[in-house]
Each structure stands twice: as structure tokens, then as C-alpha cells.
Amino acid sequence: MSHNVKTVETVWVDLPMREIPARNMIRENPHWTLFEICKVTLDSGVVGFGETMVYYTWGNSTVTDEAKAKVIGKHPAENMWDDSLGAGLQIALMDAAAKIVDAPLHQLLGKQVRDRCHISWWDIDMPAEDWISECQLAMENGYNSFKTKGRPWFDIIEQTRALCATLPVHFEVDMDFNSFGIDTAHCTRLLKELEQFHHIVMYETPIPHKDVGGYKFLRQHTDVPLSMHTQFHMGEPSMEVCIREEMVDGFVVCGGASKVQRDALVCNAFNKSFFLQIVGTKIAAAFALQLGAVLENARWPSVNCHQQYVRDCVKTELPVLNGLCPVPAGPGLGIELDEEAIEKFRCQPKEKPYPSPDLLIAIRWGGGSTTYYAHAAQYWDDWHNSRLPFFPRGVNLERVMNDGSKEWKALRERALQGAVHSPEAPF
Numbered sequence: 421m422s423h424n425v426k427t428v429e430t431v432w433v434d435l436p437m438r439e440i441p442a443r444n445m446i447r448e449n450p451h452w453t454l455f456e457i458c459k460v461t462l463d464s465g466v467v468g469f470g471e472t473m474v475y476y477t478w479g480n481s482t483v484t485d486e487a488k489a490k491v492i493g494k495h496p497a498e499n500m501w502d503d504s505l506g507a508g509l510q511i512a513l514m515d516a517a518a519k520i521v522d523a524p525l526h527q528l529l530g531k532q533v534r535d536r537c538h539i540s541w542w543d544i545d546m547p548a549e550d551w552i553s554e555c556q557l558a559m560e561n562g563y564n565s566f567k568t569k570g571r572p573w574f575d576i577i578e579q580t581r582a583l584c585a586t587l588p589v590h591f592e593v594d595m596d597f598n599s600f601g602i603d604t605a606h607c608t609r610l611l612k613e614l615e616q617f618h619h620i621v622m623y624e625t626p627i628p629h630k631d632v633g634g635y636k637f638l639r640q641h642t643d644v645p646l647s648m649h650t651q652f653h654m655g656e657p658s659m660e661v662c663i664r665e666e667m668v669d670g671f672v673v674c675g676g677a678s679k680v681q682r683d684a685l686v687c688n689a690f691n692k693s694f695f696l697q698i699v700g701t702k703i704a705a706a707f708a709l710q711l712g713a714v715l716e717n718a719r720w721p722s723v724n725c726h727q728q729y730v731r732d733c734v735k736t737e738l739p740v741l742n743g744l745c746p747v748p749a750g751p752g753l754g755i756e757l758d759e760e761a762i763e764k765f766r767c768q769p770k771e772k773p774y775p776s777p778d779l780l781i782a783i784r785w786g787g788g789s790t791t792y793y794a795h796a797a798q799y800w801d802d803w804h805n806s807r808l809p810f811f812p813r814g815v816n817l818e819r820v821m822n823d824g825s826k827e828w829k830a831l832r833e834r835a836l837q838g839a840v841h842s843p844e845a846p847f
Contacts (some may be wrong), residue, residue: 421594421840422463424495428488428509428742429459432474433733433765439727440553441728443647443819444546444567448796451475455701456482457733459515459761460496468516469757471703471733472508475772478675479506482769494819496520503676507700510676511639511707513574518807522728522751524797525707529681530714536744539705540594540695540721543728545569547816548582555587558727564743565721567695570623571642572810574818577613577837583615587752594622594695594720600627604634606810617725618775622647624672626720629656635667645669645697645722650683659683662692670720672697677711684715693719702726702734705745706753709738713747733761778822782847786814790845794835820847 432836433455437445445452454474461467467652474481491498491513499505500513526532543551545568555566568578570576583593595614601607614620624647627634639646649672662668663686673683674697687694692845696718698708705724712718721743726732736755738745748754775795783791783799791808793799802808809811809815822828827846834840 422495423466424463424493425460425491425516427461427512427514428492429461430481430483430508430787431459431762432769433456433457433611433762434767434770435733435765436730437728438730440546440550441543444544444550445728446776446779447781447819448544450773451726454767454770455667456731456774457703457757458483458510458512460491460509460512460521462496462516466516466519468512468514468519468752469520469703470508470511470513470515470707471700472506473700473704476699477507477704478679479504479510482506483509501678505679507676507704511703514677514707519752524747524749524754525710525752526713526747526788529677529711530557533716534747536746537709538719538721538743539709539740539745540565540567540723541727542567542723543726544693545571545574547574548579551579551583552586555583555591560589561727562740562742564590565592565594565621567596567721567723570595570597570600572808572812573601573799573815575786575813575815576610576811577813580617580620585618585620587619589618591619592621593617593619594624595620596624597626599625599628600811602804602806602810603627603631604637607634608638609643610811611638611644615643621643625649629653632661632665632667633658633728635662636665639666639669641801645671649674649692649697650679651675659686670694672723673718674698680711680715684717687717691717693717695720696722697724699723699725701729702736702738702755703731703753705738706734706736706748706755709745709747710753731758731761733758733765749805778836780820780822780828780847782818782820782845783808784816784818785809786812786846789841789843792820792831792835792840792842792847794832798835800839807839823847
């Protein structure tokens with residue numbers, strides 16, 4: 421009997437998040453609960469599975485009819501390096517190919533260099549008390565590092581001070597700015613001030629990638645390492661330029677398996693460390709662990725985000741000790757699906773649920789005024805286009821809950837059209 425692909429099945433699930441991630445993710449990424457599980461069945465009966473975080477991970481958002489037609493009737497190894505198939509189908513093909521030979525996936529990917537991989541806890545930007553709670557939970561689960569977002573709608577200095585006062589000396593924090601540092605004239609002082617907190621060990625994308633001279637300046641005038649993504653957009657420098665111009669100390673590597681391997685080879689050639697960022701449930705985390713087992717320069721902790729969910733769609737535990745997670749040793753990804761959870765959280769395909777309904781956000785300024793928004797894309801745009809102050813002190817973001825009043829509804833209707841600046845806060 422052959423090992424060609426016989427069928428490709430998909431099912432959507434809507435996985436609930438834990439309370440703290442849920443109430444913060446709703447502003448920007450309410451769609452991060454939606455996944456498409458992909459199952460590939462071979463003529464021989466071997467089953468491989470993968471996942472797509474719908475509206476986020478690489479390639480096609482979901483498995484298309486064209487992608488199915490491309491792989492059905494073919495050996496999974498024939499197409500498993502095709503990133504354009506999308507995350508779910510590509511991972512499923514790799515899982516199936518490794519199961520054919522009864523080997524863990526990393527044995528098909530390269531020479532093993534580690535049997536435990538560096539891994540990080542991840543959360544979006546959130547109030548200091550939520551940061552503190554999440555880091556305590558991370559440490560209880562064996563993590564030594566936390567990746568989060570540096571944002572101008574929280575007082576980042578006081579927020580970081582509050583967090584670091586609760587952390588043991590060994591715990592590390594990676595601060596991702598997503599270009600909110602704007603330029604060196606604004607960003608240098610901010611980054612230098614953050615250096616007082618020894619727990620901050622990485623600044624990711626402090627300013628726009630295209631600012632080659634700015635990155636070189638920041639590296640010369642700050643002591644914390646800099647990193648940036650290798651998913652470059654039009655007009656941004658390539659990895660070659662970043663390395664030649666000495667812009668960064670390392671990279672965030674993400675995307676499909678072929679792209680990850682190419683980027684990892686460049687990092688290896690120039691001795692640059694990188695974070696593996698494969699985002700999703702434990703399926704994505706297991707895939708990242710299999711990659712991390714063979715990619716020598718994956719020295720910075722992997723970012724996978726599976727810690728956010730109340731219940732995963734995978735039975736297998738991925739235990740962490742001293743910031744390291746063992747690479748699953750079973751065939752393929754080395755994990756077992758939780759079919760009960762998949763059935764429980766099964767849902768019909770959904771449009772991207774953004775902006776989240778019934779959402780009103782208040783930016784409270786140190787001087788006492790308030791600016792209201794209906795969703796995060798609005799204030800992202802205002803800050804990136806310098807229509808709001810640069811990382812002001814005393815600022816705080818809050819969600820204004822719907823009290824059922826006509827006044828709340830009217831204010832939200834105004835906020836849907838854009839920023840509402842109020843000298844006095846009606847809510």
C-alpha cells in the first residue's frame with residue numbers, strides 16, 4: 421500500500437482564552453481564538469495533523485481547494501516544503517511524512533543539536549498588575565523569560581518598575597515595540613531609561629525597519645541587544661543589509677518551514693541568534709520544538725503563545741523546566757490530539773471578528789483628560805503617525821464597560837468615527 425495522501429480534512433475550533441489574556445487581547449486580536457485543524461490521511465492509514473491560526477499564520481488563511489488538489493495523490497514529502505500551502509497543511513504533511521518512517525520530525529529536518537529548546541511565555545501589552553500575574557504564572561510553570569509589548573498607552577517606565585520589583589534576578593523580559601519608538605530622537609532616551617531594569621534583555625523592533633541609520637545609532641548608544649523580524653515588507657532592508665550594516669544583534673524568525681530554514685542558515689553563517697516565532701496552540705509549539713531541535717542559532721526563547729488558552733486541542737503536555745522544554749520524542753510532531761476538546765470547541769468558519777463589538781477604550785492622560793477609541797487600529801494609527809504624545813508619563817489605558825446608557829452608546833458611535841478627545845471624562 422502506498423503512502424500517498426488520500427484525504428485532507430479540516431475543522432474550525434474556537435478556543436477560549438484565560439481571563440487575563442482574553443480581556444487584553446480583545447482590543448487588538450479577538451480572532452486569536454480561531455484555528456483550523458488540518459488532518460491528512462494517507463492510503464496506508466497514517467494520519468498527520470497541523471493547524472492554522474486563522475487570519476494570522478503564514479500562507480493561505482485556511483486550506484484551499486487548490487492546495488488540497490495539489491497534495492492529494494502525492495507522497496507528503498513531495499509537497500511538505502511548500503510554504504504557500506499554509507501552516508495547517510504544511511505542518512500536517514510534515515507530521516505524516518515523519519510518521520511513515522516512525523521518527524520524530526526533527527530527524528527529517530536536520531542534525532539534532534539540542535533535546536530541550538529555549539521557550540518563552542508571551543502576552544500582549546496589559547496593565548502592570550496583569551503583567552505581574554502572568555509572569556508569576558510563567559514562573560510557576562518553569563519559564564524564565566517573558567515576551568511582551570512596549571506600548572505608549574501605558575506608562576512604560578512605571579509599569580516596568582512595578583513588574584521588575586516582583587521578579588527574581590534570573591527572570592528575563594523581551595520588550596517588543598513594533599516600531600512605536602518612531603525615531604532615534606525620541607527612542608534613544610526611552611531605551612536608555614529602560615536600561616535601569618536589568619530584567620529587560622531585548623528590544624525588538626524599537627523603530628521602523630527601514631531606518632538603517634537609526635538602528636546603527638541605537639546599537640551604538642544603548643546596551644540592550646536589538647532584534648527585528650525577518651518578514652520584511654516592501655522598502656525594508658533584507659537580512660543581508662541588516663547584517664552588513666550591523667543594525668541588529670539577531671532576528672525573529674517566522675513563516676513557513678522553508679523560509680525558517682533559509683533564515684536560520686543566514687543566522688548560522690553570521691553567528692546571529694534568533695527567536696523562533698511559530699504562533700498557535702501546542703500543535704504550533706510542538707512544530708517549533710522540532711525545528712528548534714536542529715536549528716543551532718535558535719538560542720533565544722521560542723515564542724508560541726499556547727499558554728494563553730484555558731484548554732488546548734492537544735492532550736500531550738509540553739513541560740518546561742528552567743526555561744527549557746523537551747523536544748517531543750514520539751513519531752512526527754510527537755503529540756496526540758485531544759479529540760474531545762476539538763469536538764467541544766468546534767465551530768463554523770467565521771469572518772474575522774474585528775473590531776470586537778461593544779468595545780470602548782479610554783486613554784487616560786496624566787493631565788486628567790481622556791481620549792476615547794472604539795478599537796486598537798485607531799490608536800495604533802494615531803500614534804504611528806505622531807498625532808499623540810510619545811510614551812508620555814502618567815498615561816493609562818482602560819476599557820469602558822457598557823453600562824447600557826444612551827450616553828455610552830452615543831460616545832461609542834462617535835469613537836467608531838475616530839478619536840474623541842475630552843477635557844473631562846464622562847466615563
